[in-house]
Amino acid sequence: MADDALSETRKIVRQVLVIGALGVLVGAAVRFPLVKRFARGEFRETFLSPADYPGIRLITLREAEELWAVGEVVIFDARPERSFREGHVPRARNLPATESKLKIPPDVLELPRQRTLVVYCEGGDCQSSLALAKRLNDEGFRDIRVMTGGWEEWKKAGLPEEAGDAEK
Amino acid sequence: MLKNKTLLVIFRLVLGGLFVYAGVVKVLDPLEFAQNIRNYRLVGQSLSFLAAVVLPWLEILAGVALAAGVWTRASALIISGLLVFFILLTLVTIARGLDVECGCFGALSRKSGFGVILEDLGMLFMGLCLLFAPEKRNR
Numbered sequence: 001m002a003d004d005a006l007s008e009t010r011k012i013v014r015q016v017l018v019i020g021a022l023g024v025l026v027g028a029a030v031r032f033p034l035v036k037r038f039a040r041g042e043f044r045e046t047f048l049s050p051a052d053y054p055g056i057r058l059i060t061l062r063e064a065e066e067l068w069a070v071g072e073v074v075i076f077d078a079r080p081e082r083s084f085r086e087g088h089v090p091r092a093r094n095l096p097a098t099e100s101k102l103k104i105p106p107d108v109l110e111l112p113r114q115r116t117l118v119v120y121c122e123g124g125d126c127q128s129s130l131a132l133a134k135r136l137n138d139e140g141f142r143d144i145r146v147m148t149g150g151w152e153e154w155k156k157a158g159l160p161e162e163a164g165d166a167e168k
Numbered sequence: 169m170l171k172n173k174t175l176l177v178i179f180r181l182v183l184g185g186l187f188v189y190a191g192v193v194k195v196l197d198p199l200e201f202a203q204n205i206r207n208y209r210l211v212g213q214s215l216s217f218l219a220a221v222v223l224p225w226l227e228i229l230a231g232v233a234l235a236a237g238v239w240t241r242a243s244a245l246i247i248s249g250l251l252v253f254f255i256l257l258t259l260v261t262i263a264r265g266l267d268v269e270c271g272c273f274g275a276l277s278r279k280s281g282f283g284v285i286l287e288d289l290g291m292l293f294m295g296l297c298l299l300f301a302p303e304k305r306n307r
Binding site: 018023034035038045047052127 | 195198199200202203206207209212213214216217221222223224225226229230233239241242243245246
C-alpha cells in the first residue's frame with residue numbers, strides 16, 4: 001500500500017514535469033520571433049513594441065530637463081495625488097495612472113495630437129507612467145516621452161520642484 | 169474527500185475550462201501580459217517576459233488535460249499550485265498597497281484584491297477535491 005502511494009506520487013511528479021516542460025517548449029515555439037527579439041536584447045526596459053505604440057519614446061533625465069526648460073511641453077505626473085502634492089516637476093499636471101483606473105480629462109484630449117507630452121512616475125520600477133503613455137498613445141498622441149528615471153531622479157539631481165495642488 | 173463522481177466531472181470541466189480560457193487570453197498578447205506581471209513589481213523585466221511566454225501555456229495544457237481527464241491528478245496539482253501562488257501574490261500585493269490589475273482573465277481583468285482571492289479560493293477548492301479524489305480503478 002505504501003509502495004503504491006509512493007509510485008503514484010512518482011508518477012504524478014513525472015507528469016507534472018512533462019506538462020511543465022511541454023509548456024516551456026510550446027511557449028518558446030509559438031512565440032519564437034518574440035523570444036528571438038528578447039535574446040537580442042529587446043524588452044529589457046519596457047514591453048512596448050514600437051509597432052504597437054508608435055507614439056512612445058523613453059527619454060533620460062537630461063532630455064526631460066531640456067524639454068522642460070524650453071517649456072513647450074505638457075508634463076504629466078502619473079503618481080498618486082498625495083505624492084504629487086508633496087512635490088513634483090514644476091508645471092506638471094497630476095494624472096494619477098494607477099493601472100486599474102485611468103481616465104484622460106477632456107481638456108487633455110483637446111490638445112493637438114502632435115504636441116510633445118512628457119510623462120513620469122516615481123522612478124525605479126514604477127509602471128504607471130508607461131500605463132499613462134499607452135493610454136495617451138491610444139488616444140492618438142504621437143509624441144509621448146516617458147522619463148524613465150522618474151521623480152526620484154529629478155529630485156536627486158536637485159532640479160526645481162513645486163509643491164501643492166498646482167494645476168490639478 | 170469528495171466522492172460524488174458527477175460533481176468531480178463538473179469540477180474538472182469547469183476548472184479546466186477556466187484555465188484554458190485564462191491561458192488563451194494571455195497567449196494572444198504576451199507583451200501585455202508581461203507588462204501585467206511587471207506591474208506587480210515583484211520580478212524584473214526578464215523574468216516577467218519569460219513567465220509571460222510560458223505561464224499561459226502551462227495554464228492551457230493543464231486545463232486541457234484536466235478537462236479531458238488525462239493525467240487528472242498531475243494537472244490538478246499544477247493548477248492548485250498556480251492558484252496558491254496567485255493567492256499569495258495577491259495578498260502580498262494588497263499588503264504593499266499596490267493598485268494593480270490582476271491580469272487574470274484578459275478583458276475581465278480587474279483590480280487585484282480580495283474579490284480575486286475569493287475566486288481563487290473557490291477554484292482551489294475544486295482543484296484540491298480533484299487532486300485528492302479517490303483513485304479510479306483500472307486506469
